[in-house]
């Protein structure tokens with residue numbers, strides 16, 4: 269393999285480039301990214317960077333020498349628009365083509381929106397540096413109430429950060445409780461009280477029906493939400509935290525199987541042996557035979573090791589086993605989850621207590637521990653996770 | 663400067679303690695050998711005394727960067743910068759840390 273092209277210059281792309289070199293690839297390495305930036309870290313975008321306590325430089329996933337060491341050709345600010353795996357070409361938005369032997373697809377995802385939000389000033393999503401900068405500026409100019417749509421990880425973090433900035437915040441969630449998908453009903457209840465304690469209003473069980481707006485400049489600016497049950501939520505700024513969609517559309521016409529991400533085998537190899545996928549865009553076959561896709565940092569950091577190994581071997585010689593570790597910082601609490609929390613038939617607090625806001629909870633199914641969730645207890649979280657979960661079931 | 667950590671009995675093998683100094687320090691008992699390093703991870707805000715100890719390495723409890731307790735060097739991402747290491751002194755059943763004042767070497 270003489271040339272490898274990494275498409276997507278973020279966490280999974282950066283880790284892939286690092287693994288290529290660490291695993292001995294000394295050929296030509298091209299990294300294509302449609303953002304103008306070198307790889308940066310996204311988790312602070314809803315936390316410290318939104319709060320203004322971290323600057324742009326601190327987001328960088330490496331310093332000058334790290335990028336130099338990779339000896340890569342960076343094609344930043346251009347998008348890959350097509351891939352022909354058998355001919356070995358990646359087409360770019362500036363009309364150029366890269367001849368390549370191997371391709372690592374690391375194009376991640378983009379924030380989803382809500383119908384009716386298109387073109388409205390004052391409605392934001394949070395996925396890029398520019399998104400957070402524009403949200404931050406808007407919050408400073410419009411200190412009226414903030415409405416956050418969606419109480420998943422990013423929505424709850426944005427709500428917490430806005431509240432800490434002194435803003436009045438309402439979170440709107442179609443499900444019955446916040447974070448219920450990630451934590452299950454019992455622990456979601458605890459997160460409900462966390463919002464209340466910090467003076468954030470939660471409206472669960474009713475999704476957004478429409479946005480209200482007023483003429484503004486040459487367009488319109490949002491003034492609030494109307495929920496499915498008729499409730500009106502006034503807002504100067506609206507933030508949508510309703511999930512992401514994988515960026516795999518550019519692969520249409522490549523002949524590769526695309527279905528909610530790039531479909532891969534258990535070793536992250538796509539339907540052509542010289543194409544692998546990593547990070548939020550990779551939908552791979554898990555040990556239980558299902559196709560799964562993860563949307564979190566540790567996964568994007570860990571998959572490249574396996575994917576690069578298989579790409580360089582030209583075959584699936586290693587299978588990926590996820591650690592399924594996710595963390596979140598909100599309302600001054602550190603939350604950590606690992607393993608499987610879905611479908612648990614029992615959730616037990618094994619250390620500390622929910623009231624003290626420092627505890628470790630085990631999720632069990634049929635008597636077997638499948639997942640661990642902790643609040644403000646990193647030491648015991650790690651121990652419990654090591655003892656009960658390694659290697660994690662997929 | 664000499665900082666008192668704890669008694670020898672309070673730090674059995676495989677355990678760690680945190681000293682709440684101006685710059686917090688983590689002390690580890692790695693299979694009978696004592697090591698002290700800066701407690702705050704060089705990547706972001708996590709306490710290394712709460713990390714996972716394996717041989718003479720500690721894994722950060724937040725993003726799993728691995729630090730060599732002998733040198734303070736990270737041996738895996740996402741940490742890139744070392745943490746400072748400090749000599750440990752045992753005297754009369756008590757563990758002390760000799761605080762190293764200079765900046766971490768890059």
Ligand SMILES: Cc1cc2nc3c(=O)[nH]c(=O)nc-3n(C[C@H](O)[C@H](O)[C@H](O)COP(=O)(O)OP(=O)(O)OC[C@H]3O[C@@H](n4cnc5c(N)ncnc54)[C@H](O)[C@@H]3O)c2cc1C
Pocket residue numbers: 275276277278279280281300301302303309310311312313314346347348349374375376377378394395396422515518546547548549563564565566568593594595596597
């Ligand atoms: C606000 C926020 C907070 C988060 N907080 C946490 C957290 O606390 N804990 C946690 O575990 N996870 C968190 N995550 C998730 C984590 O950041 C993602 O899982 C991770 O960024 C995925 O990395 P990736 O490289 O796969 O994809 P991405 O980071 O999405 O990067 C993909 C890159 O590819 C580029 N690209 C897309 N299409 C093309 C194309 N056709 N050509 C060229 N380039 C292209 C994109 O512009 C982007 O730069 C958070 C995410 C966000 C947005």
Ligand code: FES
Pocket residue numbers: 703704705706707708722723724725726727739740741
């Ligand atoms: S805080 Fe230690 S690795 Fe990130």
